[in-house]
Amino acid sequence: MSSLENDKDYVLSLEKGIAVIKIFNQVNQKLTLTETAELLNMTRATARRFLKTLQVLGYLETDSKYFWLSPKILELSSAYYNSNPFAKMAQHYVKKISILTQETCTISILQNDSALCIAMHEIPRIMNVNIKVGDQLPLWLTANGRVLLAHTSSEKMCNILKNIDYKKYTECTVSDEQSLIQKLKQTKEHGYCIVNQEYEKSLVSLAVPLKNNHGEVIASIGITGADSRFNDFEISRNLEVMFKIAEEFKNINF
Template sequence: MTKESDGYVRALARGLAAVEALGRPPGRHTLAEVAFATELNRATARRVLATLVSLGYCELSGRYYSLRPRALGLGMSYLSTLPFWGHAQAVLEDLRNELAESCALAVLDGTEIVYILRAPARRILAGNLGIGSRLPAHLVSLGRVLLAGQTQASLDAYLTAAELTKRTDRTISDPETLRAELAKVAQSGFAWVDGELDPAICGLAVPVRDGKGRLLAAISVNTISGSLTEAVAKERFLVPLRRAAQEMRLRSPGGD
């Protein structure tokens, strides 16, 4: 749906854009900052923010606006619709405890992955990542698994829209090379990515599916790059990862 469509509600779009802007670090923003982030003029941004204050989604303290706890309900509404959400935390924590490595669960949103759960190990990796954090899909094992499960049309659209940013000297940034890599992931059922987002981090991921085989999410184990090879990672992590994914599937409605 385009912004010119009769079904497009501009006021709602502006309100959601303001909520997203307020959720960015450092978590408190002036009217001018919100106006700039949402590409609204100050008068419009002021009305949008005043509405959000009156509805209890944000508050004004001095010059600064910040979100209130009610805004958390917007994200939780999505999480509660996921068929595996009710038990995914326990499954992920059990996996983390078994492997003594950081584990994560993510979904695909456009050209990015969004973390919906994360269970860090004691040797914290990228500790600033949490629920709702985003990363470019092509850079991490979670994203490779999710991209490999897309239809050909969806993958073509992704490769057209995505900026395949090169973060390290190991990052795959060529569309056709990435396409070939995703074909391997689709065939093997797992993705291994080493040092493409951060030279110090590597990860192994597998898909999480529902009872009908539809791709819902991806689950990963992440550790320090150089601490093990792909072969060792597969030997140590692949069976536990697949077992965790299957446990989420079996506990989902219609997962038998």
């Protein structure tokens, strides 16, 4: 039993209920009772209670065999955006940068050991960028992620680095801790990060930190597109746009 489960103030049933909601995604769009129980390592009886409760509350719909998320689930995300001025402002900035650079733009924040996308504006292309709001991407393998990782505390960085599985996504993927540490140092020194086809072949991402008016890095903003469009001239031009927006962002009080 974990320390959290021993904590009298920790509601384990709430954790399980949230896990049921999170199990639905692009792959698991509809699930049966049995599938839900198996995916979450629950008994059928336990899974049934959670599914039934979420259905009664309006967050799930069912045809008696399958369950799926209802539109009411959007209330949960809208509550975050409506109560967080930074999140509301983030969408304005990704759209602005996306239009100026003509590339898909995202803003991410540090969430445990991932870069959580909280805002995104897409420029339609033949080869679209497969990133959506709510996606959690590897800190070590994305430009947004490396910016966040480079500006976190030494202790947190060490904890994250020791748990990385250096899987080869492409032939360009960084393959060891020392190489990654060097890239993180360069990111902090240069004030930006570029990841060239390390996560997905033919895609390049470019990111800069977003700081509050106290100089603290609270997020990263990045653009992603085809490697053919990221020559030296375009990288320089796009960085100029992104640095200007980041400076503008720093003057806002949250």
